Amino acid sequence: FQDEVSLTQMDVESLWHPMVQHKKYERTPPKRMDKANGCYVTDSEGKEYLDGVSGLWCVNVGYGRTELADAAREQLVELSYFPLVMSHSPAIKLAAKLLELLQFEGKVHFSNSGSEANETAFKMARQYHAQTEGSRRYKIISRYRAYHGNTMGALSATAQAERRAKYEPLVPGFLHVHPPYCYRCPFGKTYGSCNIECASSIENTVIHEGAETVAAIIVEPVISGGGVIVPPDEYLPMLREICDRYGILLIFDEVVSGFGRLGKMFGHQVWGVKPDMITLAKGITSGYLPLSATVTQQHIFEAFLDESDPTSHFRHINTYGGNPASTALSLKNIEIIETEQLPEQAAKMGAYLRAELATLEDHPYVGDIRSKGMLLGIELVADKETKEPLPGNKVGAIVSYCLEQGVIIGRNGSTVPGLSNVLIIAPPLILTKADADLIVAKLKEALNSQI
Numbered sequence: 001f002q003d004e005v006s007l008t009q010m011d012v013e014s015l016w017h018p019m020v021q022h023k024k025y026e027r028t029p030p031k032r033m034d035k036a037n038g039c040y041v042t043d044s045e046g047k048e049y050l051d052g053v054s055g056l057w058c059v060n061v062g063y064g065r066t067e068l069a070d071a072a073r074e075q076l077v078e079l080s081y082f083p084l085v086m087s088h089s090p091a092i093k094l095a096a097k098l099l100e101l102l103q104f105e106g107k108v109h110f111s112n113s114g115s116e117a118n119e120t121a122f123k124m125a126r127q128y129h130a131q132t133e134g135s136r137r138y139k140i141i142s143r144y145r146a147y148h149g150n151t152m153g154a155l156s157a158t159a160q161a162e163r164r165a166k167y168e169p170l171v172p173g174f175l176h177v178h179p180p181y182c183y184r185c186p187f188g189k190t191y192g193s194c195n196i197e198c199a200s201s202i203e204n205t206v207i208h209e210g211a212e213t214v215a216a217i218i219v220e221p222v223i224s225g226g227g228v229i230v231p232p233d234e235y236l237p238m239l240r241e242i243c244d245r246y247g248i249l250l251i252f253d254e255v256v257s258g259f260g261r262l263g264k265m266f267g268h269q270v271w272g273v274k275p276d277m278i279t280l281a282k283g284i285t286s287g288y289l290p291l292s293a294t295v296t297q298q299h300i301f302e303a304f305l306d307e308s309d310p311t312s313h314f315r316h317i318n319t320y321g322g323n324p325a326s327t328a329l330s331l332k333n334i335e336i337i338e339t340e341q342l343p344e345q346a347a348k349m350g351a352y353l354r355a356e357l358a359t360l361e362d363h364p365y366v367g368d369i370r371s372k373g374m375l376l377g378i379e380l381v382a383d384k385e386t387k388e389p390l391p392g393n394k395v396g397a398i399v400s401y402c403l404e405q406g407v408i409i410g411r412n413g414s415t416v417p418g419l420s421n422v423l424i425i426a427p428p429l430i431l432t433k434a435d436a437d438l439i440v441a442k443l444k445e446a447l448n449s450q451i
C-alpha cells in the first residue's frame with residue numbers, strides 16, 4: 001500500500017539484505033528492480049539491465065511471460081489450495097510430466113525450494129537403507145565447492161567452510177571429497193594421464209569409511225555457484241559404477257542444471273548417467289513461483305511400502321509443497337521450454353557465447369573458461385603461470401563495471417580469498433545473439449578497465 005512517491009523514495013535499508021548489512025556497495029548500491037521482460041530487468045530509476053544470471057540462475061524462459069501468470073491465476077480461482085496428503089490435478093499432471101521427461105519409473109515428491117528438495121532426498125536415502133537393509137547407512141558424500149542449500153542438512157552437504165562456520169556443529173554424517181577441478185587438479189594431475197583420480201579417490205573414501213555406512217553421494221552434474229566446475233566425461237559414469245558397486249544411492253542436484261540449462265532438458269542426460277534420485281527447483285517454474293521436487297526411482301519408493309511395518313512410510317509433511325498454483329504454472333513453463341526448444345537453444349547459444357568468449361583467452365586475467373550449455377564460468381587469475389587468483393576487489397570491480405554498463409554478471413559467492421574469482425554467466429535460455437554479443441563486449445571492457 002505504498003503510493004508511487006513513497007516507493008520511489010524508499011531504499012532497500014529496511015530489508016535484511018547482505019549488501020546492506022556489510023555496506024559492500026560503495027561503488028554500486030543495491031538496485032531496486034521494478035519490472036522485467038525477456039532477458040532484461042528494469043530498476044526503479046528506469047535503467048535496463050541485461051540479466052546475465054537469470055535472477056539466480058532460474059528464469060530459464062525469461063521474464064514477463066503472461067501465460068505463466070495466467071496459468072497461476074486460473075488455478076488460484078479454480079482451487080487455491082489443498083494439501084498433497086490428498087491430491088489435486090495440477091500436481092498429479094506435473095508429476096506424470098516430470099517422470100515422462102526424465103524417463104523415470106518412479107515417484108515425485110514436491111516441496112518449495114532446492115534446499116528442501118535436498119533435505120527430502122537425504123531423509124529418503126537414510127530411511128531407504130534402514131527399510132531395505134535394516135542398516136545404519138547414514139553418511140552422505142558431497143564435494144568441496146558445492147552448494148546444496150541453506151537448511152541444516154543441505155548446509156551440511158554444502159562444502160564451503162565459510163558458509164558453515166557460524167552454524168557448526170552441523171548434521172553429523174556428511175563427508176566432503178575433492179571435485180573434478182581440472183584447472184587446479186586437487187591431485188596434481190593433468191587430464192589425459194590422471195585416470196580420473198577425482199572419481200576413483202571417492203571409492204577410496206567409501207572403502208575407508210566402510211561402505212556399509214555410506215547412504216548416498218550427492219553431486220551437481222556441473223558445480224554451478226561454486227565456480228562452474230565441469231567434470232571430465234568419464235567422471236559421472238565412474239561415480240555411477242562406484243555407487244552400484246557399494247549399494248550407495250546417487251543423487252543428482254539438478255536445481256540449476258534442470259530444465260534446459262546444460263543443453264538437454266536435464267543435466268544427467270548430457271552424460272547419459274541415471275541417478276537414483278534427482279532434485280529439481282529454480283527452472284521448474286523459471287523462478288515465477290516457489291516449487292521443488294525430489295524424484296526417485298521406483299525401487300526407492302517401494303522401500304517405503306512395507307505393510308508389516310507401520311513406520312515404513314515417509315514421515316515428512318510439507319504444507320505448501322506442490323501447491324496448485326505452482327504446479328499449474330510449472331506445467332505451462334515446461335510447455336514453453338518444450339515448444340520453444342529451449343534446451344537446444346541453450347546448447348546453440350551457449351556454444352556461440354563460448355566461442356565469443358574465446359576472444360578473451362589472451363587477456364592476462366583470464367585463466368580458464370569452462371562451460372556446458374548456457375552455464376559459463378571465467379576463472380580470473382592475477383598471474384597465468386602461477387594461477388594466483390585475481391584479488392576479490394578486482395573481481396568485484398569487473399562485476400560492478402558490467403552492472404554500471406547495464407549487464408548483470410554473476411560471481412561465485414565466497415568471501416574467502418581465492419574462492420571468489422570465477423565470473424558466472426547463466427542468462428535466460430531465450431538469449432539472442434545480440435544479447436550474447438553485448439555480454440562479451442561489456443566483459444571485455446570491464447577486464448581491460450582493471451589492468
Ligand code: PMP
Nearest residue numbers: 113114115147148149255256281
Ligand atoms: N542446490 C543448488 C545447486 C543451488 O544452486 C541452490 C540455490 N542456489 C540450492 C540447491 C538451494 O536452492 P534454494 O535456494 O531454492 O533453497
